[in-house]
Amino acid sequence: MIVDLTNTVPDDRTYFKVPFGPLLPLVGAGSCIPMLVTLPLSVLAAGGAALLAGTLFFVIEDTPEGERAAAEIREFIGKERR
Incomplete structure (x- = not known):
């Protein structure tokens, strides 16, 4: 899934345009x-x-059980959530 942020940014705030349109990314x-x-x-x-x-892991983490499991994993490996 590709996130399309062009509709969420106002037109006066779009500072960057990709050179050659969609050709360069393709x-x-x-x-x-x-x-x-x-x-x-x-x-x-x-x-x-x-x-x-x-x-x-991304899908499971959205559930309450998944959040608890992710917290346990982070605690086990010594990482804090940002």
Whole structure:
């Protein structure tokens, strides 16, 4: 999901415009494909597993039980919530 903030920022507060419109971000995203193709399958699997675990943690943390679990994990690893 991509967050679209253009509707929440007033027009007089939009200071930055991407050069060449959407072309530059598309070229940047497209340049990632050759790099991904050259990675070993084990690295892609590990990255996918980390992405899935992070997504599940993000979804679960929105519940009261998830908030308690996240607080316990933060306490266990010695991190404070910002």
